Amino acid sequence: MMTQRTLIIGGATGIGFAVAQLMAKRGDNIILAGRNANKLSNASQRLQTIDSTVDALEIDIADEEQLKNLSLTLGKVDHIVVTAGSQAPGGIFTSLDFQKAKQAFDIKFWGGLAVARYLSDNINPGGTLTLTSGFLARRTVPGTMVKTTMNAALEAAVKILAKELSPLRVNIISPGLTDTEAYASMAPEARQQMLSRAAENLPAKTFGHAEDLAKGYLFVIDNPFVTGSVVDIDGGALIN
Numbered sequence: 001m002m003t004q005r006t007l008i009i010g011g012a013t014g015i016g017f018a019v020a021q022l023m024a025k026r027g028d029n030i031i032l033a034g035r036n037a038n039k040l041s042n043a044s045q046r047l048q049t050i051d052s053t054v055d056a057l058e059i060d061i062a063d064e065e066q067l068k069n070l071s072l073t074l075g076k077v078d079h080i081v082v083t084a085g086s087q088a089p090g091g092i093f094t095s096l097d098f099q100k101a102k103q104a105f106d107i108k109f110w111g112g113l114a115v116a117r118y119l120s121d122n123i124n125p126g127g128t129l130t131l132t133s134g135f136l137a138r139r140t141v142p143g144t145m146v147k148t149t150m151n152a153a154l155e156a157a158v159k160i161l162a163k164e165l166s167p168l169r170v171n172i173i174s175p176g177l178t179d180t181e182a183y184a185s186m187a188p189e190a191r192q193q194m195l196s197r198a199a200e201n202l203p204a205k206t207f208g209h210a211e212d213l214a215k216g217y218l219f220v221i222d223n224p225f226v227t228g229s230v231v232d233i234d235g236g237a238l239i240n
Contacts, residue, residue: 005077007031009061009115010084012039014180017046017133018210019081019217024052031077032056034084061111062103067118078127079221080119082112083180085132088146101146109150113157120165128221129165131158131172135234138174155230163229169227171220176234177210203236 138153
C-alpha cells in the first residue's frame with residue numbers, strides 16, 4: 001500500500017490518537033489537529049517514535065473561517081477523520097442550559113458538517129471522510145437529550161453526505177462506553193469500578209478501549225465498498 005496522508009481532527013487524545021497510532025504504524029503520514037496546543041505537542045512527540053511523518057495544527061472546527069483558511073493551506077490528503085467531541089450538558093429537558101447545548105452542537109454537529117463542506121475538496125479521489133457519533137443516538141436514556149439528538153443528527157447527515165459528495169466515501173463510527181481520557185478526572189478506583197459495572201451489563205462483557213474503536217475507523221477507510229454507513233462498536237449496548 002502506498003503511503004497515505006491523513007488529517008485527524010481530535011487526534012491528540014483518546015480514540016483519535018489511537019487511530020493516529022495505527023495509521024502511523026503502517027507508515028501513513030499523520031496530521032494531528034485540535035484546539036489544545038499542549039496536547040497536540042505531546043501527542044506528536046509520542047507518534048514521532050514511530051517511523052512516520054507527523055505534523056500538528058491548532059484548529060477549532062466550530063470556526064468556519066479557520067476551516068476556510070485551512071482548505072487553502074492543507075494541500076491534498078487521502079483521508080480525514082473527525083473524533084473531536086464537545087461537552088454536551090446533561091439533565092432533563094426542562095432544565096437544559098440551551099446556550100451550552102447550542103455550543104455543543106456548534107462543535108460536534110455543525111463543526112463536523114463544516115469539515116465536510118470546506119475540506120472535502122482537499123481529499124484525493126478514492127479517499128474518505130469519517131465522522132464520530134455515539135450509541136446514545138439510538139438509545140432512549142432520560143437526561144441525554146443533547147447527546148442523543150446531536151449524534152442522531154450526525155448519523156442522518158452522513159447518509160446525505162455520502163450521496164452528495166460521492167465518489168468521496170463518508171461514514172460514521174458510533175462508539176459505546178470506551179475507556180479514554182474523558183474519564184481522567186475520576187479517581188482510578190472509581191473509574192475502574194464504573195467501567196467494570198458497565199461491562200457486566202453488556203453482551204460482550206467488556207468495555208471498549210481506544211484501540212478497539214480505532215480498528216473500526218481503519219475498516220471503513222480501507223474497504224472501498226463502504227460508504228454512508230453507521231458502524232456500531234459498542235459491546236452490544238444497542239441490543240441490550
